[in-house]
Amino acid sequence: MPVQKTHAIVIRTFSLRESHKIITFYTPDFGKVKTMAYGVKSPKSKLSGSLELLNHGMLLFNYRENRDLQNLTGFELIEGFDGIRTDFARITYGCYFAELVDAIESEGDANPEIFDLLRRTYQFLADTDDVPLLARFFEIKFLDLAGYAPQLSQCANCSSVVTAASAKRTQSASMMFFSVRHGGLLCEDCQHRDTSAFSIAPGSCELLKTLRKSELDKLSRIRASTRNHRELKLVLSSFIQYHTERNLKSLKFIESVLEM
Numbered sequence: 001m002p003v004q005k006t007h008a009i010v011i012r013t014f015s016l017r018e019s020h021k022i023i024t025f026y027t028p029d030f031g032k033v034k035t036m037a038y039g040v041k042s043p044k045s046k047l048s049g050s051l052e053l054l055n056h057g058m059l060l061f062n063y064r065e066n067r068d069l070q071n072l073t074g075f076e077l078i079e080g081f082d083g084i085r086t087d088f089a090r091i092t093y094g095c096y097f098a099e100l101v102d103a104i105e106s107e108g109d110a111n112p113e114i115f116d117l118l119r120r121t122y123q124f125l126a127d128t129d130d131v132p133l134l135a136r137f138f139e140i141k142f143l144d145l146a147g148y149a150p151q152l153s154q155c156a157n158c159s160s161v162v163t164a165a166s167a168k169r170t171q172s173a174s175m176m177f178f179s180v181r182h183g184g185l186l187c188e189d190c191q192h193r194d195t196s197a198f199s200i201a202p203g204s205c206e207l208l209k210t211l212r213k214s215e216l217d218k219l220s221r222i223r224a225s226t227r228n229h230r231e232l233k234l235v236l237s238s239f240i241q242y243h244t245e246r247n248l249k250s251l252k253f254i255e256s257v258l259e260m
């Protein structure tokens with residue numbers, strides 16, 4: 001049973017009876033790794049303080065293929081992201097990112113870019129002025145890396161080019177149509193194919209494309225209006241819910257407590 005060593009972020013913890021826990025990590029080398037941590041709740045355990053949710057460290061475990069639960073043997077803390085933990089809103093969003101990765105990724109699919117996105121987003125989460133914009137950035141980047149990239153430049157039904165200039169104009173405003181079911185924008189001719197498609201402002205669509213191309217350290221230069229925030233939140237959370245086929249608890253919590 002070879003011992004494996006890899007960078008890892010704690011994305012889920014589940015307490016069992018006695019002093020054991022099931023701890024799920026996201027790693028660059030093995031994707032999601034679910035482990036059994038024996039005796040870890042005991043105050044005598046060397047690991048008891050280091051396995052907090054969102055901690056980044058070096059994980060040691062006995063790897064066995066096709067096994068649901070791997071056996072955790074060590075975890076050396078590298079970053080605890082303390083700047084997030086002192087702020088209720090930031091830690092709640094941090095838990096949401098971890099829950100999203102846990103919901104979409106499956107064991108054994110290595111994706112180092114997703115690990116890097118999660119780790120760097122936690123580093124930025126402590127200081128960013130616009131936490132919801134960072135959340136939208138994380139969502140679109142994560143969806144792209146996980147293979148669920150929404151179609152934002154072409155019609156998701158007929159593949160014709162869709163731009164802000166081709167948006168539907170009414171007397172008061174122009175709008176674009178985003179269909180969760182079709183996986184992205186619909187052109188004006190195809191909009192009737194999904195009567196539940198969201199109508200969003202061309203500016204919100206442009207913002208989403210900007211976020212998709214942006215880097216974390218450029219995010220502070222991007223400004224979003226209240227309307228952009230509202231529309232992107234709605235579109236992305238519906239898109240995520242459709243693909244995860246479940247309600248993410250932390251997202252519901254953000255909606256009910258932080259966005260009152």
Ligand SMILES: [Zn+2]
Nearest residue numbers: 155158187190
């Ligand atoms: Zn079309």
